[in-house]
Amino acid sequence: MESIKVGMLGLGTVGGGVLKIMQEHQEKISAITGRRLEITKIAVRHVAAHPEVAELGIELTDDVNAVLNDPDIQIVVEVMGGVDPTKDYIIQALKNGKHVVTANKDLIAQRGSELVKIAQANHSDLFYEASVAGGIPILRTIVNSFAADQIEDVKGIVNGTTNYILTQMVAKGMTYEAALKSAQELGFAESDPTNDVKGIDAAYKMIILTQFAYGTNVKLSDLSVEGIDKIDAVDIQQAKSMGYTVKLVGESAEINDHLAVSVAPVLVPNDHPLATIQNENNAVLVKGAAVGTTMFYGPGAGKMPTANSVVSDIIATTKNIVLGTSGNTFNGYRQKAALAKPSEIFSSYYIAVKMPDIPGQLLKLTQILTEAQTSVSQVVQTETDGKEARVVAITHNISLAQLHTIIDQIDQEASIELKASYKVLEAQK
Numbered sequence: 001m002e003s004i005k006v007g008m009l010g011l012g013t014v015g016g017g018v019l020k021i022m023q024e025h026q027e028k029i030s031a032i033t034g035r036r037l038e039i040t041k042i043a044v045r046h047v048a049a050h051p052e053v054a055e056l057g058i059e060l061t062d063d064v065n066a067v068l069n070d071p072d073i074q075i076v077v078e079v080m081g082g083v084d085p086t087k088d089y090i091i092q093a094l095k096n097g098k099h100v101v102t103a104n105k106d107l108i109a110q111r112g113s114e115l116v117k118i119a120q121a122n123h124s125d126l127f128y129e130a131s132v133a134g135g136i137p138i139l140r141t142i143v144n145s146f147a148a149d150q151i152e153d154v155k156g157i158v159n160g161t162t163n164y165i166l167t168q169m170v171a172k173g174m175t176y177e178a179a180l181k182s183a184q185e186l187g188f189a190e191s192d193p194t195n196d197v198k199g200i201d202a203a204y205k206m207i208i209l210t211q212f213a214y215g216t217n218v219k220l221s222d223l224s225v226e227g228i229d230k231i232d233a234v235d236i237q238q239a240k241s242m243g244y245t246v247k248l249v250g251e252s253a254e255i256n257d258h259l260a261v262s263v264a265p266v267l268v269p270n271d272h273p274l275a276t277i278q279n280e281n282n283a284v285l286v287k288g289a290a291v292g293t294t295m296f297y298g299p300g301a302g303k304m305p306t307a308n309s310v311v312s313d314i315i316a317t318t319k320n321i322v323l324g325t326s327g328n329t330f331n332g333y334r335q336k337a338a339l340a341k342p343s344e345i346f347s348s349y350y351i352a353v354k355m356p357d358i359p360g361q362l363l364k365l366t367q368i369l370t371e372a373q374t375s376v377s378q379v380v381q382t383e384t385d386g387k388e389a390r391v392v393a394i395t396h397n398i399s400l401a402q403l404h405t406i407i408d409q410i411d412q413e414a415s416i417e418l419k420a421s422y423k424v425l426e427a428q429k
């Protein structure tokens with residue numbers, strides 16, 4: 001059987017999983033592709049840290065050019081992460097006629113369309129299924145199974161680390177810091193977890209999902225992004241007592257031909273499917289005009305689930321090599337859509353404030369809400385020490401513009417302090 005040589009950049013959490021699957025499932029992969037896939041070279045930073053590789057007859061190097069310029073290597077698997085210098089390495093691989101598989105959402109979200117164009121010009125594949133929702137085959141599903149439908153909304157939990165942290169805080173009463181440390185030890189978090197906890201990692205995934213769902217390229221500054229790093233445990237408990245679970249939710253919706261893409265902590269009703277997603281698992285709800293709402297669920301981070309997606313891309317690329325074709329996953333096919341205005345985006349909101357526990361104070365809050373033409377479904381005083389009270393209001397559906405007015409008015413009222421404002425997800429019908 002003919003062989004196809006594969007080179008890798010990176011051998012960390014994901015790379016280690018790719019190597020394991022490629023070794024253990026070699027026979028099955030050969031049967032499916034008709035080619036023997038052979039990892040011949042792996043570039044890492046610290047060669048001495050990977051003594052196990054020499055025993056496998058694989059060359060380990062700290063020189064990425066040894067992989068990128070090897071004329072025998074046909075597929076380069078990039079699992080080292082980061083944008084620079086990784087982007088240049090991928091460009092070099094593509095210009096050298098190699099096919100590229102990557103798990104790098106930071107890079108694809110920021111420079112994906114440029115890379116796809118280079119891949120197309122060089123008749124190479126550039127696949128990145130693992131970049132969104134780890135082990136869930138969501139990109140290929142959108143490309144293949146939603147091709148005939150018109151997608152109206154994509155929303156879900158697309159960051160494993162933050163969902164793991166929130167689950168541990170709610171279920172085990174763990175502190176935020178302890179839960180983050182555990183997510184890092186389990187290999188879910190990025191090498192620098194800032195992007196995870198600040199919602200940026202989820203935002204990158206929503207940028208890629210938006211491109212796949214609507215054919216439109218958006219950039220990070222087009223999104224409204226908030227992470228979980230500022231959530232107060234009091235609000236998590238308060239939400240719980242009101243029948244909600246706090247989740248970091250990404251949403252990309254088409255509203256009157258305008259796009260609204262966001263990532264933020266959201267109160268999810270306990271009977272909504274997203275409320276049941278635990279630990280590092282992810283779930284993506286895709287609403288199509290014809291099919292209605294569908295849900296895709298599975299592990300969103302971690303060694304083996306992510307590696308499974310990477311290897312499925314390696315197999316897809318190999319099949320293309322055998323067929324003599326190339327099939328770039330995607331590129332934006334529409335002009336940039338306008339972004340939805342705050343007056344077009346509607347939701348119910350959870351608003352938490354602190355105020356002196358004196359008669360007449362609550363009236364000031366209700367006046368602010370009334371002036372913004374906002375009615376509420378619930379107002380509760382959640383705690384008081386006799387001097388200061390915490391009050392939570394859940395609004396009916398209002399526009400984001402109305403929410404901005406309410407927040408501005410609260411900021412101007414010296415005796416009321418805004419503690420939190422979160423979107424409340426509609427019950428799933």
Ligand SMILES: NC(=O)C1=CN([C@@H]2O[C@H](COP(=O)(O)OP(=O)(O)OC[C@H]3O[C@@H](n4cnc5c(N)ncnc54)[C@H](OP(=O)(O)O)[C@@H]3O)[C@@H](O)[C@H]2O)C=CC1
Nearest residue numbers: 010011012013014044045046079080081103104301302306
């Ligand atoms: N972890 C996860 O659950 C998921 C990760 N991803 C993405 O996969 C990619 C890899 O993540 P992960 O495996 O967790 O990362 P790790 O930090 O575990 O591994 C990174 C690897 O890349 C190597 N590396 C880093 N910089 C260089 C460089 N300049 N030259 C050569 N080698 C380098 C490191 O070498 P050394 O070993 O010597 O330090 C290491 O082997 C990232 O893009 C990440 O966002 C996507 C989905 C899920």
Ligand SMILES: N[C@@H](CC=O)C(=O)O
Nearest residue numbers: 159160161188190301
């Ligand atoms: N850090 C990411 C890894 C997968 O993309 C996450 O936690 O989801």
